[in-house]
Amino acid sequence: MAKVYYNGDVNENVLKGKTVAIIGYGSQGHAHAQNLRESGVDVVVGLRAGSSWEKAKEDGFQVETVQDAAAKAEIIMILLPDEHQPKVYKEAIEPELSAGKSLVFAHGFNIHFNQIVPPSHVDVFLVAPKGPGHLVRRTYTEGAGVPALIAVYQDATGEAKDYALAYAKEIGAARAGVLETTFKEETETDLFGEQAVLCGGTSALVKAGFETLVDAGYQPEVAYFECLHELKLIVDLMYEGGLEYMRYSISDTAQWGDFQAGSRIVTDQTKAEMRAILTDIQKGTFAKGWILENQLNRPEFNAINEAEKNHPLEKVGRELREMMPFVKAAKQKGVVTSAKS
Numbered sequence: 499m500a501k502v503y504y505n506g507d508v509n510e511n512v513l514k515g516k517t518v519a520i521i522g523y524g525s526q527g528h529a530h531a532q533n534l535r536e537s538g539v540d541v542v543v544g545l546r547a548g549s550s551w552e553k554a555k556e557d558g559f560q561v562e563t564v565q566d567a568a569a570k571a572e573i574i575m576i577l578l579p580d581e582h583q584p585k586v587y588k589e590a591i592e593p594e595l596s597a598g599k600s601l602v603f604a605h606g607f608n609i610h611f612n613q614i615v616p617p618s619h620v621d622v623f624l625v626a627p628k629g630p631g632h633l634v635r636r637t638y639t640e641g642a643g644v645p646a647l648i649a650v651y652q653d654a655t656g657e658a659k660d661y662a663l664a665y666a667k668e669i670g671a672a673r674a675g676v677l678e679t680t681f682k683e684e685t686e687t688d689l690f691g692e693q694a695v696l697c698g699g700t701s702a703l704v705k706a707g708f709e710t711l712v713d714a715g716y717q718p719e720v721a722y723f724e725c726l727h728e729l730k731l732i733v734d735l736m737y738e739g740g741l742e743y744m745r746y747s748i749s750d751t752a753q754w755g756d757f758q759a760g761s762r763i764v765t766d767q768t769k770a771e772m773r774a775i776l777t778d779i780q781k782g783t784f785a786k787g788w789i790l791e792n793q794l795n796r797p798e799f800n801a802i803n804e805a806e807k808n809h810p811l812e813k814v815g816r817e818l819r820e821m822m823p824f825v826k827a828a829k830q831k832g833v834v835t836s837a838k839s
């Protein structure tokens with residue numbers, strides 16, 4: 499079994515006296531900055547002028563331009579959207595990379611696909627939480643954490659792995675488990691997971707189930723509860739105790755249906771598509787397409803995003819969630835109907 503690092507395995511003292519620059523204050527940025535600060539680490543946040551700058555200031559952080567933050571810190575964590583990172587790196591971070599500093603990522607995309615090529619005199623490592631930033635923050639405040647992967651790409655100081663482990667511990671990840679990997683493995687598995695299973699696969703499954711029921715004349719509200727709302731409750735059981743615990747909790751009728759129908763939904767053809775998706779990732783075809791889409795100002799991304807927001811599943815979901823104050827968090831934060839910047 500792979501070595502899994504927990505709090506007791508980590509020497510967090512390597513971060514004593516160091517300043518960490520968190521570049522970006524979005525999903526991951528706000529969580530890393532707040533968790534590190536509460537763990538006693540000195541944090542400076544690097545941003546452009548705008549709404550995140552105001553938010554980070556309100557949250558009590560020292561906020562600087564990206565270049566000034568990079569200049570002040572020994573450890574520079576880049577938590578900008580992957581597609582913005584190469585330009586910001588070139589203009590504002592690279593000039594501040596004196597020998598012995600550490601350049602850190604939460605995802606290996608730009609290093610693995612050669613969009614950022616750092617100088618050899620700095621450490622380059624990643625600390626990649628295996629979960630959304632808002633959960634990295636929420637679980638930390640609950641005394642728990644989201645697991646993370648670490649990987650060292652360049653070890654100029656001889657201490658890169660110790661820094662990575664300490665960083666992972668201070669954001670709460672070593673409460674859940676930290677695994678060592680490579681940039682290649684993290685990048686390819688993360689892209690595969692989000693495309694085939696966690697985001698692409700699940701969204702398509704939910705929509706297909708909803709559409710099948712509605713097209714057959716069932717009420718959209720019933721279809722929403724059945725195919726989307728209840729998914730969280732079922733996945734919570736898997737999270738707590740695997741498929742076995744989920745199957746313990748559901749009825750035997752549901753379990754028999756699970757055994758009979760699952761392989762009719764995820765067929766050999768589905769698995770062949772999964773392998774094709776993985777091949778596109780491994781060969782860099784996906785990365786090339788995403789880089790090009792951004793160079794063209796995202797025509798396809800924006801069109802699909804708009805159409806998805808207007809899907810009947812989303813419309814009925816918005817109405818039903820109005821009546822469930824306990825699931826209103828995203829709406830209250832004003833994020834559910836706006837695209838991410």
Ligand SMILES: NC(=O)C1=CN([C@@H]2O[C@H](COP(=O)(O)OP(=O)(O)OC[C@H]3O[C@@H](n4cnc5c(N)ncnc54)[C@H](OP(=O)(O)O)[C@@H]3O)[C@@H](O)[C@H]2O)C=CC1
Pocket residue numbers: 521522523524525526527544545546547548549550551564576577578579580582586604605626627628629630631632838839
């Ligand atoms: N989202 C997640 O949960 C996960 C993300 N990751 C990785 O973490 C990294 C960050 O992703 P994520 O947190 O989703 O990113 P977000 O999209 O949430 O980042 C947005 C932040 O970046 C800032 N920003 C954007 N462009 C610039 C710019 N040109 N100059 C300065 N600041 C800018 C925004 O500021 P402003 O308000 O000014 O626009 C905002 O603070 C990525 O590498 C991603 O792959 C890894 C694991 C999970």
Ligand SMILES: CC[C@](O)(C(C)=O)C(=O)O
Pocket residue numbers: 627628629630631688691692696697
């Ligand atoms: C599943 C999507 C993710 O990889 C993540 C939250 O881990 C991402 O890039 O946001």
Ligand SMILES: [Mg+2]
Pocket residue numbers: 627628629688692
């Ligand atoms: Mg991920």
Ligand SMILES: [Mg+2]
Pocket residue numbers: 605688689692
């Ligand atoms: Mg990802």
